[in-house]
Amino acid sequence: MGESVKHLVNxxxxxxxxxxxxxxxxxxxxxxxxxxxxxxRRLGIYKLWTGKGGVFIFTVMITGHCLSLTDPNYRAIVxxxxxxxxxxxxxxxxxxxxxxMKQAYANDARLAQGLKPNExxxxxxxxxxxxxxxxxxxxxxxxxxxxxxxxxSIVLQAPLEEPADPSLxxxxxxxxxxxxxxxxxxxxxxxxxxxxAFPTVIIVGxxxxxxxxxxxxTSGYFSFQNRKLxxxxxxxxxxxxxxxxxxVGTFFRGPGWNFFGPFERWDPHKVAALNNVNLSEIIYVIxxxxxxxxxxxxxxxxGILLTSFYFMGxxxxxxxxxxxxFFERMGSMKYSWFMFLSLMALSLPIKMILRWSINLKYMxxxxxxxx
Amino acid sequence: xAEEKKNKNPFKSVIWxxxxxxxxxxxxxxxxxxxxxxxxxxxxxxxxxxHAVKVKYTWCMGGLSFFVFLVLTxxxxxxxxxxxxxxxxxxxxxxxxxxxxxLGIMREIHRWGAHLMVITVWLHMFRVFMTGAYKPPRExxxxxxxxxxxxxxxxxxxxxxxxxxxxAIWAITVGSNMAAATPLLxxxxxxxxxxxxxxxxxxxxxxxxxxxxxxxxxxxxxALLRFYVFxxxxxxxxxxxxxAVHFWRVRKDGGVSGxx
Numbered sequence: 104m105g106e107s108v109k110h111l112v113n114x115x116x117x118x119x120x121x122x123x124x125x126x127x128x129x130x131x132x133x134x135x136x137x138x139x140x141x142x143x144r145r146l147g148i149y150k151l152w153t154g155k156g157g158v159f160i161f162t163v164m165i166t167g168h169c170l171s172l173t174d175p176n177y178r179a180i181v182x183x184x185x186x187x188x189x190x191x192x193x194x195x196x197x198x199x200x201x202x203x204m205k206q207a208y209a210n211d212a213r214l215a216q217g218l219k220p221n222e223x224x225x226x227x228x229x230x231x232x233x234x235x236x237x238x239x240x241x242x243x244x245x246x247x248x249x250x251x252x253x254x255x256s257i258v259l260q261a262p263l264e265e266p267a268d269p270s271l272x273x274x275x276x277x278x279x280x281x282x283x284x285x286x287x288x289x290x291x292x293x294x295x296x297x298x299x300a301f302p303t304v305i306i307v308g309x310x311x312x313x314x315x316x317x318x319x320x321t322s323g324y325f326s327f328q329n330r331k332l333x334x335x336x337x338x339x340x341x342x343x344x345x346x347x348x349x350x351v352g353t354f355f356r357g358p359g360w361n362f363f364g365p366f367e368r369w370d371p372h373k374v375a376a377l378n379n380v381n382l383s384e385i386i387y388v389i390x391x392x393x394x395x396x397x398x399x400x401x402x403x404x405x406g407i408l409l410t411s412f413y414f415m416g417x418x419x420x421x422x423x424x425x426x427x428x429f430f431e432r433m434g435s436m437k438y439s440w441f442m443f444l445s446l447m448a449l450s451l452p453i454k455m456i457l458r459w460s461i462n463l464k465y466m467x468x469x470x471x472x473x474x
Numbered sequence: 475x476a477e478e479k480k481n482k483n484p485f486k487s488v489i490w491x492x493x494x495x496x497x498x499x500x501x502x503x504x505x506x507x508x509x510x511x512x513x514x515x516x517x518x519x520x521x522x523x524x525h526a527v528k529v530k531y532t533w534c535m536g537g538l539s540f541f542v543f544l545v546l547t548x549x550x551x552x553x554x555x556x557x558x559x560x561x562x563x564x565x566x567x568x569x570x571x572x573x574x575x576x577l578g579i580m581r582e583i584h585r586w587g588a589h590l591m592v593i594t595v596w597l598h599m600f601r602v603f604m605t606g607a608y609k610p611p612r613e614x615x616x617x618x619x620x621x622x623x624x625x626x627x628x629x630x631x632x633x634x635x636x637x638x639x640x641x642a643i644w645a646i647t648v649g650s651n652m653a654a655a656t657p658l659l660x661x662x663x664x665x666x667x668x669x670x671x672x673x674x675x676x677x678x679x680x681x682x683x684x685x686x687x688x689x690x691x692x693x694x695x696x697a698l699l700r701f702y703v704f705x706x707x708x709x710x711x712x713x714x715x716x717x718a719v720h721f722w723r724v725r726k727d728g729g730v731s732g733x734x
Contacts, residue, residue, distance in 0.1 A: 185641075188589035192596075199533060199597055203604040206530070222525040223733045230521040234499065234508040237518060237527045244534045245541050252545065252590065256582035260572065266565045267643035269692065276644040279634050281592050281627055286648065295663050298652025309620045312603075313613030322609040323731035324525075330606060337603055472657070472664030 109174065113364025118351055119459050125343055126452055135335035140328075152204040160201060164194065174366045180354050184262045187255075189280055189353050196346055200338075206325035220324040274358045274371060283352030284345050290360065291454045293473050301447075308444040312337070315437045315444075340448050379464035382406045399469055406467035410474060413450075418442035517721055519729055526730035531605070535598035539626075540717070542591040549584040550706065552577075557636070559702035561695040564638035588630050595626045607731035615723040618716055625713040632705035635698060646693050646701070654684040 115121060132148055134140035143149055150156050168190075171177040181190060210220040231237075278286045288297035316333045327334055355362055357369035380389075383402045387393050396402045422430035422438060430438050457463040465473040484490055485498075496512075499505045509515045525531050556575055557567045571581045599619060602608055608616035635646045654660045658669055659682060666677040679691050688697035724730070 188586070188593065191589075192593050195593065195597060196600075199600060202530070202533075203601065207604065220733050222523075222531060224524050229523045229732075231524050231527060232502070232505045232509075232521050233518045234505045234515070237522060238515065240527060240529065240534075241537055244529070244538065248538055248541060249545070252542075252583055252587055253579075255586045256579045259582070259586070261582045261585040262641070263565075263568060263572075263637055264639040264641045267561070267638045267640060269643065269694065271640070273640055273644055276648050278645050278648040279631055280589075281630065282649065285652070294652055294655030295657050295660070299656045299660075299663070306620060306624055309599075309623075310617040313608040313610065313616045316608075317610055317613075319609050319734065322606045322612075322734070324733040325531075325605055334604070341600065471667075 109364075109366040113367050116355060116364045117362050118355070118455070121351075122343075122347070122452070122455060125347065129339060129343060130335060133331075133335040133338050135332045140331065149208060152201065152208045154205075157201050157205065160197065164197065171365065176368050177365050180365070180369075184259050185280070186353055187259065189350065192346070193350060196342070200342070203325055204327065207327040210324055210326045211328040214326070214328070220326065222324040275356060275360055277352070277356070280349060280353050283356075284348035287348040287352040287356070288451060291451065291458055295472065296474065301451075304444070304447050308447070311440055311444065315433075315441050317437075336445060336448070344448060344451060377462075379458070379462045381465045381468045382409075382463060383468065385461065385463070403467050403469060406465070406474070410466055414443070414446055417446065519725060522730060523732045525732060532730065533597060533601045535594050535601055539591055539594040539598055542587050542594060543713075543717075546584060546587050546591065547710070549580045549587065552580050553584060554706060559636065559698050561638065561698060564636065564698060568637045568639075584633075588633060591626060592630055595623050599623060602731075605731060612723075612727045612731065615720060615727055618720045618723065622713060622716050622720060625709055625716065629705060629709045629713065632701045632709065635693070635701045636705065638698060643693050646697070650684050650687050650693060650697075653687045654682060656683040659683040 115124075130139050131143055131146070132151070134143045151160060168181075172181070180186060206221070210222075213220055277283065285297055285302060288301060291297075292301070312333075316330075318330075321330050354365060357363040357373075358371040359373065359375070361373050361375050363369055363373075382405060383395060386405050387395050387402070400407075418439060421442070433441065454463070454466075467474040496504065496507050499508050506520045509518055509520050553571065556571055558564065568581065572578050602616065602619070631646075631649060635642045654662045656663045658665045659677060660666060661677060661679050661682040661684065663677075663683075666682070667675065669676045679685065685691065687700075689700040690696040
């Protein structure tokens with residue numbers, strides 16, 4: 104019984120299945136549009152963001168974690184001192200997600216009744232003195248944090264591996280855990296994209312958020328209903344494309360950057376047969392049964408056309424038809440930025456799915472750069 | 475006799491009064507002066523909205539990030555007394571830190587604190603997003619926050635190399651290989667061959683972005699020194715400047731966010 108459950112979890116954890124499942128259900132849990140929101144309501148998913156929902160989420164997480172600790176392979180990876188912060192990250196992210204969504208739904212209900220949000224105070228009564236109301240909270244939190252950090256430091260010794268040896272490459276070699284989402288992207292993109300272009304777009308994109316989403320009426324309190332598009336997209340980037348990828352990179356990537364389930368032994372001899380092909384080969388060799396053209400431009404024209412259409416064709420088409428109202432509300436500048444950042448974020452799941460379904464290596468493969 | 479007794483109360487002595495200008499406040503005015511007259515407390519406003527003192531609203535993550543940064547500064551300075559950033563000394567110094575140095579958990583506090591700071595900074599960003607607190611007029615301060623987030627990760631990244639063990643050198647190798655792939659500026663990046671004058675290629679293993687980061691071709695002693703200086707001096711100085719702007723702008727942009 105236990106073994107078959109473990110085997111099932113191992114299979115399910117593989118990026119192919121777990122990512123696609125997450126991708127499929129994510130927008131029903133955090134609905135970006137009214138269409139998704141209606142299904143969310145019909146299925147009662149919003150009940151996760153209540154006291155009972157919180158008890159449910161944490162019972163499942165803590166029970167699952169504790170039961171799994173009986174497995175030696177799970178223990179080996181989760182209790183590794185350097186991986187403790189990622190377990191902390193996982194639990195604290197889920198907790199604060201629940202806390203913020205609970206307050207957001209409570210405020211939405213108040214707004215629907217024509218009330219002000221919970222954070223609102225009538226102007227005459229709204230202020231309290233910093234001394235003592237704030238400073239004592241700060242003091243308590245600082246003391247608790249320091250105690251926690253001291254206990255953590257006494258219980259767990261900071262790890263130290265063998266002395267640095269430039270001639271001995273460990274397998275796997277991993278970047279620091281907070282960059283593992285980028286290293287995970289290396290599976291699907293070349294280093295200049297995963298290691299340079301994407302981080303740049305992430306930093307610029309984060310900075311651009313307040314210049315795209317400028318609606319002041321939803322500032323300063325937890326809410327979801329009136330901001331669902333932006334919250335949904337942000338959470339998709341933050342939870343799925345970042346936290347999930349960090350967790351996959353830390354816990355599920357073993358020797359050879361092969362995938363290993365949480366209850367699987369890290370076998371250095373595991374071989375994953377990969378035979379990835381470029382888009383040009385799929386079109387010319389497999390579909391048209393020809394040889395590849397010698398001229399690079401002719402060979403790669405389909406990939407170039409598709410990529411250009413993705414970034415330059417889709418936004419105007421959506422603005423003309425599906426997202427007409429949104430485009431008019433946003434204006435062309437904000438709309439273009441919004442679409443560029445969303446399409447960049449979506450390009451990762453698209454590339455992942457193409458890799459898993461048709462073994463796609465590159466959309467565009469030239470001697471100078473590959474996409 | 476009565477006068478002598480009074481002088482024995484340390485809270486009323488000349489020295490105490492010279493340090494703490496304000497007595498333990500009993501009234502509203504005194505409590506306001508407590509904040510205004512103290513260099514550390516005056517980062518705060520005198521009064522703030524009720525919802526902003528609730529842990530449920532702020533999660534304390536911004537304040538905690540700053541607090542953990544201070545803990546890291548103190549423990550980091552103590553570590554610098556014992557640690558020499560050379561390939562022959564670094565690793566053995568780190569072992570000595572645990573085995574022979576008094577109060578030998580400074581490295582533990584520093585290492586776990588560094589992980590903790592990355593998490594608290596992420597959660598702070600998460601809270602600010604979920605409350606819509608980045609919206610005008612606070613949009614520029616959000617951008618400063620993104621810079622602080624990047625600097626936090628760079629501080630952690632540069633510190634990662636210093637123990638000079640296998641984990642350190644190979645993690646930084648993985649990271650710095652990304653720099654080699656920078657378009658135009660990295661030796662393996664697309665378009666690197668285009669950056670040239672006549673036949674002379676300007677982007678080589680001795681002049682590209684990876685070399686600029688490490689100070690040499692691969693992660694060796696030069697990179698260790700460079701990361702040490704980045705970690706202990708350059709990035710802390712830069713992050714303190716941005717933090718000052720960040721805190722200043724919180725006040726100038728209208729304090730902790732709240733509904734209109």
